Each structure stands twice: as C-alpha cells, then as structure tokens.
Amino acid sequence: MSFDRNAVADAIARHGPVVRVVVADTRGSVPREVGASMLVWADGQSGTIGGGALEFDAAERARSMATDCALTQVPLGPALGQCCGGAVTLLSERFSAAPTGDIYARPTGNTPMPLSVKRLLAQARNGATPPRPQMVDGWMIEPIAPAAAPLWIYGAGHVGRALVDTIAPLPGFTITWVDTAPDRFPDQIAENIRALPTPDPAAAVALAPADAHHLILTYSHALDLELCHRLLGHGFASAGLIGSATKWARFRSRLLALGHTNAQISRICCPIGRPELGKHPQAIALGVASELILSVRSKETANKQTGDATG
Known part of the structure; x- marks a missing residue:
C-alpha cells in the first residue's frame, strides 16, 4: 500500500484542490488496512476506505473541512452503528499539488519530527525497504508509489x-x-x-x-x-x-x-x-x-x- 501520487495529481488537474482521506491507524476488526485511502472533491470521490457508513461520513467531513489537515478517531460501533467492533483513525488532508520524493512523512498535529521518524527516513535513504504506511509518534509515514x-x-x-x-x-x-x-x-x-x-x-x-x-x-x-x-x-x-x-x-x-x-x-x-x-x-x-x-x-x-x- 503506497501513496498514489499520480492519482492525486490527476484528480487535482480535473477538479482543483482535493482532500485525501487515509486510514492512519486501526484497532480491532475494521473494513480496510492502514494506508487505504480515497480522494474527495466537491461533487465526487474516488478510491475507498471501506465500511459504507464510514466512507460516507468521512467524505462529508472532508468536504466541510475548515483546516488543511484533520485527524479523526472513529469507533465504528458507537459512532456509526457498524458491527465490525473496531476503531479507525482517519487522516484527512487538502492537496493543491501532489507531494514529491519517495516517502511522504508529515505531522498529524504540531509535533516536531521525532528521532524515530528521522531514523526510518535515514534507513530508507540508505537503501532499506521503504517503511510501510504507519503513524509513528504523531507523524504519518507513507511510501510514495512508483510512477504508473x-x-x-x-x-x-x-x-x-x-x-x-x-x-x-x-x-x-x-x-x-x-x-x-x-x-x-x-x-x-x-x-x-x-x-x-x-x-x-x-x-x-x-x-x-x-x-x-x-x-x-x-x-x-x-x-x-x-x-x-x-x-x-x-x-x-x-x-x-x-x-x-x-x-x-x-x-x-x-x-x-x-x-x-x-x-x-x-x-x-x-x-x-x-x-x-x-x-x-x-x-x-x-x-x-x-x-x-x-x-x-x-x-x-x-x-x-x-x-x-x-x-
């Protein structure tokens, strides 16, 4: 699972700025894995984070976002009445341009880059396998997919x-x-x-x-x-x-x-x-x-x- 830069760039070219919603963390039984994502714009969307009600609710929140970045924790049973029983953390970000580089690392709040993230990025630069999508000490890390x-x-x-x-x-x-x-x-x-x-x-x-x-x-x-x-x-x-x-x-x-x-x-x-x-x-x-x-x-x-x- 990787950040699809081409899909983001194409959606921006067609629709203007878009919001990308990615599953940043999970707990228990959930519809999709960490790294699953969808793109949302004013009158449409593409991709899927699964879950039906989860996806509908996330898309509505994405369209009404007041900031460029939002982290939302969703207990699927209590919040949406879904029977999965788990919980997901969603990271929603507004993009007007696709990110560059091989790895997309960014804070989910105001946390400075911790040593744990610096080590992961250094290992990737030194030829190690790119890190899997994950949240590490307040930062979301995703490998960027190779060119389509x-x-x-x-x-x-x-x-x-x-x-x-x-x-x-x-x-x-x-x-x-x-x-x-x-x-x-x-x-x-x-x-x-x-x-x-x-x-x-x-x-x-x-x-x-x-x-x-x-x-x-x-x-x-x-x-x-x-x-x-x-x-x-x-x-x-x-x-x-x-x-x-x-x-x-x-x-x-x-x-x-x-x-x-x-x-x-x-x-x-x-x-x-x-x-x-x-x-x-x-x-x-x-x-x-x-x-x-x-x-x-x-x-x-x-x-x-x-x-x-x-x-």
Missing part, C-alpha cells in the same frame, strides 16, 4: 471493455485506449483513461513510450498483425495478442517474412490471459490483469534489488 506503468489497449470490443473495466480501478497503470472511431467506445469512460480514436491505430504506436505495456485485441486480424509489426520496430515493456495457436502460428511466419527475428517475435505473448479460466471476456480480463500486476511488481522488485546492490 503506461498500458495501451487496442480495441474497444467486448474483451477490450472487460479489460478496461477490470484494470482501470487498479493502482499502478495509466491506460490509453485506442480504436478506429469515437463511436467504438462506450458513452461513459473513467476519468483516468485516455481514449484515442484514430482511423489508423497502428500509427498510434509511435506515440507510446518505449516502456509501455500493450494489449492487442481489435476486430481485424490485419490490423492486429500491423500492430505487432509496428511494436516490434518501436520497443515495449510487454505486448500481448488475443488469438488462437493457429492465428499466432500464421502471425509468426508473416512477422518473420517482415524481417523480425524469432527472438524478437517471441516477446509477444499469444494467447493472452489464463486459458484455464475460459474465453469469457471477463475471464480473459482477470487473467490478463493478474499477469500485468505480477509483471510490474516483479520489475519493481528487480529495480529495488539492483539499487540495493549498487547503493
């Missing part, structure tokens, strides 16, 4: 929509959704998704960063092939193609004829997802989402180990 991984999805059909619905709520990804025309997309698209209608989706590959993840699932095999061809010449973190073993065998031979090597072509995964889950769009989406999460986490772990070895 860019994910490009080509195709707004049933599988494309299932993928977007599944992945968009997850932290750690920024989604660019590509298809041939505006009417290919649903009427309502989440705010954190960039829809890119273009008559030539393959040309959009040039706009993607070289470290982006790509998922290809258009209505056209010819377009799918052209997207694979363009990606192999462009560079990518990962690429996946929907299709059968027969489709992929034909694509491999055609990509070889276009000048790509077997090693390059093998970087494209086909089929995508977890075949044992079935071919239902939501089943494909679940398999793809789990593989993406594991891939990104594996890269973050490798980067951390490299940093530890060279630090």
Whole structure:
C-alpha cells in the first residue's frame, strides 16, 4: 500500500484542490488496512476506505473541512452503528499539488519530527525497504508509489471493455485506449483513461513510450498483425495478442517474412490471459490483469534489488 501520487495529481488537474482521506491507524476488526485511502472533491470521490457508513461520513467531513489537515478517531460501533467492533483513525488532508520524493512523512498535529521518524527516513535513504504506511509518534509515514506503468489497449470490443473495466480501478497503470472511431467506445469512460480514436491505430504506436505495456485485441486480424509489426520496430515493456495457436502460428511466419527475428517475435505473448479460466471476456480480463500486476511488481522488485546492490 503506497501513496498514489499520480492519482492525486490527476484528480487535482480535473477538479482543483482535493482532500485525501487515509486510514492512519486501526484497532480491532475494521473494513480496510492502514494506508487505504480515497480522494474527495466537491461533487465526487474516488478510491475507498471501506465500511459504507464510514466512507460516507468521512467524505462529508472532508468536504466541510475548515483546516488543511484533520485527524479523526472513529469507533465504528458507537459512532456509526457498524458491527465490525473496531476503531479507525482517519487522516484527512487538502492537496493543491501532489507531494514529491519517495516517502511522504508529515505531522498529524504540531509535533516536531521525532528521532524515530528521522531514523526510518535515514534507513530508507540508505537503501532499506521503504517503511510501510504507519503513524509513528504523531507523524504519518507513507511510501510514495512508483510512477504508473503506461498500458495501451487496442480495441474497444467486448474483451477490450472487460479489460478496461477490470484494470482501470487498479493502482499502478495509466491506460490509453485506442480504436478506429469515437463511436467504438462506450458513452461513459473513467476519468483516468485516455481514449484515442484514430482511423489508423497502428500509427498510434509511435506515440507510446518505449516502456509501455500493450494489449492487442481489435476486430481485424490485419490490423492486429500491423500492430505487432509496428511494436516490434518501436520497443515495449510487454505486448500481448488475443488469438488462437493457429492465428499466432500464421502471425509468426508473416512477422518473420517482415524481417523480425524469432527472438524478437517471441516477446509477444499469444494467447493472452489464463486459458484455464475460459474465453469469457471477463475471464480473459482477470487473467490478463493478474499477469500485468505480477509483471510490474516483479520489475519493481528487480529495480529495488539492483539499487540495493549498487547503493
């Protein structure tokens, strides 16, 4: 669980200053863990701290905050009539800009930085594992999440929509959704998704960063092939193609004829997802989402180990 700087910056860009409510401490049985958070603005919110009544009450208090920071202790049974029986401490903060750095440490009141917090920050600077979200002697500490991984999805059909619905709520990804025309997309698209209608989706590959993840699932095999061809010449973190073993065998031979090597072509995964889950769009989406999460986490772990070895 980390401070999602990208989500805060995006919400500010869309709505102006926002209030972030984070679970700072817990006692007993509670809906969510320390570090769970939500963002609140005048006419909306995103994320969740769980609990239904807890979340509703916290959002109302966030919208009426008279200060930039407030710490609230909530006994779930007596205060809200919830059956969890525990208690949560919520830290609500107003942001007009997202914080910088790798760790966000701030007082919950007027307490000067104690030695315990200085030690935790020093350990993190020296290469130790970043501290988990926690309150320490009147200070709230949270690691700031790494930059979100860019994910490009080509195709707004049933599988494309299932993928977007599944992945968009997850932290750690920024989604660019590509298809041939505006009417290919649903009427309502989440705010954190960039829809890119273009008559030539393959040309959009040039706009993607070289470290982006790509998922290809258009209505056209010819377009799918052209997207694979363009990606192999462009560079990518990962690429996946929907299709059968027969489709992929034909694509491999055609990509070889276009000048790509077997090693390059093998970087494209086909089929995508977890075949044992079935071919239902939501089943494909679940398999793809789990593989993406594991891939990104594996890269973050490798980067951390490299940093530890060279630090």
